[in-house]
Each structure stands twice: as C-alpha cells, then as structure tokens.
Amino acid sequence: MIGSPERFIKPGDRILIKPNMLSAKEPEHAVTTHPEIIAAVGEIVLDCRGRIILGDSPGGAAKNIKNYWNKTGISAVAKRLNIEPVSFEKSSVKSFKAPGGFVNISTIALEADGIINLPKLKTHILTKMTGAVKNMFGTIPGFRKGFLHSLAPEPDDFAKFVFAAYKQVVPNLNIMDAIVGMEGNGPSSGQPRHIGAILISEDALALDSIAARIMGFDVRELPMFKAAVEAGYWQWDSDPVDLYGDPIEEFIAHNFLLPDVSKLERLPDFVKNNLKRLIWIRPQANPEVCTACNLCVESCPVEAMSMVRDVPLIDYNVCIKCGCCDEVCPENAIEQKMSLLARLLA
Ligand code: SF4
Ligand code: SF4
DSSP states (O other): OOOOGGGTOOTTOEEEEEEOOOSSOOGGGSSSOOHHHHHHHHHHHHHTTOEEEEBOOOTTHHHHHHHHHHHHTHHHHHHHHTOOOBOGGGSOEEEEEETTEEEEEEHHHHHOSEEEEEOEEEEETTTEEEOHHHHGGGGSOTTHHHHHHHHOOSHHHHHHHHHHHHHHSOOSEEEEEEEEEEESSTTTSSEEEEEEEEEEESOHHHHHHHHHHHHTOOGGGOHHHHHHHHTTSOOTTOOOOOOOSSOGGGTOOTTOOOOHHHHHHTSOHHHHHHTGGGOOEEEEEOTTTOOOOOHHHHHOTTOOEEEETTEEEEOTTTOOOOOHHHHHOTTOOEEEEEOHHHHHHO
16 A cells, blocks of 8 residues: 555665564563564565565663574574574664764664664553654664663653654654554553554654554654654644555554553643652562562663662662663563552542
C-alpha cells in the first residue's frame, strides 16, 4: 500500500535494520521487536539485493551484548539471514548539538544507506509511550543514553534529546510491531497486550500518532510530540495522517492500561499541587526476584543505587525516576511503587 520495497532498498544499499532490543528478554515478554518481524524484513532486504546491518544498543549492552542477541531471538534471526549483528558500542560516534547538550550517534547508523526502523508498540513510564521516534534513540551507544537522562530529568526536556537524535537518523521506513504490544508500566515491566496490527509509514511521527490513538493517548500529552512541534516537525492543529488498510477502529485497544505515571498526571491540577508530597510513584527492587546482577546499579545515571546485602537500594533524594534501572533489569525485579493516596486516586 505504500509502494514496493524497491522504493526503499536499492541493490547494494547497506540497510540498517533497527529493532527495539531494550532488555535481554525472550520475545513472549513483548519487550522487544518480535524476531519473526525482523526476519521477514531482513528477507525483503535480501530479495532487493540490499546488504543488512542489524543492530541496536540497549542501556546495558556494553556488558554483554551477546546475551541480548540470544535472549531476544536476534542471534537466531541473524543465523537465518546469514549475517552477524553489529554492536554500536564498538563503533565510533559523531556528536550533534541538542537543546541542553549533545547527542553522540553511532557512525554505523549515520553511514548506512538507508534505515528501516522496527519499533514495538509499548507504553513508557517516563515518556508515556515509546514508538518509532523513540526507537532511534538506540543509535546512541550504551550507557551514554543514561547520561542524557541526568542532563534532562524532566520528560519534556528528555524528549528534546530523543528528538535531536532522531533528526540525525531519520528512517526511510518505519514498521511497528503492534501484533502483541505492551500496556501498563512499559517499556520493560508492563503486560503483553494483543493488538493484532503492523503499522507502516515513511514518517515516524505519523506512525506514532496512530499508535498513540490505539493506546488511548492524546498526542498533546506526549513529550515526544511536544518536542516535535517545537522542532517544527509536527503541528497540533492539523492531522496530516492518511490511513490505508483495515480501519483503525478494529485495533483500538479498549481499556488499555496506561503507565501509572500517566494516570497521576491526569489528576486535576489542584489535587496534584496540594497533595504533591503524598502522591508519589517510585522504583523499588523486589528482593524475591532480584539476582543481584548489579546491572541496574551500573546503569543508574545519577548513582542513586547501591547494592546492600545483595539487593539494590535507591536513594530517593537522588533518583530522577528515569526508568533506566527498570529497562536494564533482566528479571523484572524493579517495580513501580505508588503511595497509598496515589493508589486510591489513580
Ligand atoms: S534509581 Fe532507577 S529510576 Fe532512579 S535515577 Fe537511578 S536508574 Fe533512574
Ligand atoms: S534489580 Fe534487576 S538489574 Fe538490579 S541487581 Fe536485581 S536483577 Fe540485577
């Protein structure tokens, strides 16, 4: 419906296939782009006589990227396609100015002839939803991403960094795995939710606006769209998206569970302002599940975590609620705890 693959892939082109490989978790957890989607897109690239570069850089990648490849099914896909996945951690980077700092993008992504972006439909405890634009943040190698959280702890400011990175690596094509998405406290610890859709667009924002509608978000509440408006890539007062294929109404996820933080944000301002100290949500490690791997402690951009008797403890005076510890935890041991009042009101 958007034209043949040859529109996007010319013979000999080096095409970066960029899945969401957020955590070292198996596909059934719906945290990562399903390997069957990656394999299908890879086969199309090969059919067009393109050359595949397959890679992503999750927060904890520097430590053991092969574990991520194996758990998420990427190793098996690579074998099927007869290629080797790439590690952005081993590449050089180029710096670009962003509001409030710089973003360092892997030259592997910058030098590709084309990019096919394969995001996953999921909620996000910081930016409310993750999608095609946010997925390109993974072209910033490893722990450097966490550092940007420390420069911009507020979601709206952080989204400006994400958007600054996206502008340097705008994909030629975006194919979202929305067959089984994630609701609740995504992008790593939510619950799988069947949607049954594959969303395809040349425009990452157009695609994300449709994913947002499926999940029940108004784009005006999403930090990524606010950053896009500020950068002149999106306008509030027009809906520039033409939809083809099955009617969107068939895919709207009724009673979709939003991240807890979204529920609290929707409370009236006078409640939020007057009861600020009593309404909170914060991460906490579950000692029953934690294996003391230390990955979260190493990933925390503000050093708010320390390992005490084999359980990470968090200093809430320092924590900026970035969600990095949750994203890297391979055991789903980081839980979002709400105060009693927050639970009553949400
Ligand atoms: S404790 Fe977790 S949520 Fe808090 S700043 Fe560290 S990584 Fe971010
Ligand atoms: S909470 Fe998760 S990432 Fe942190 S030490 Fe425990 S198992 Fe590892």
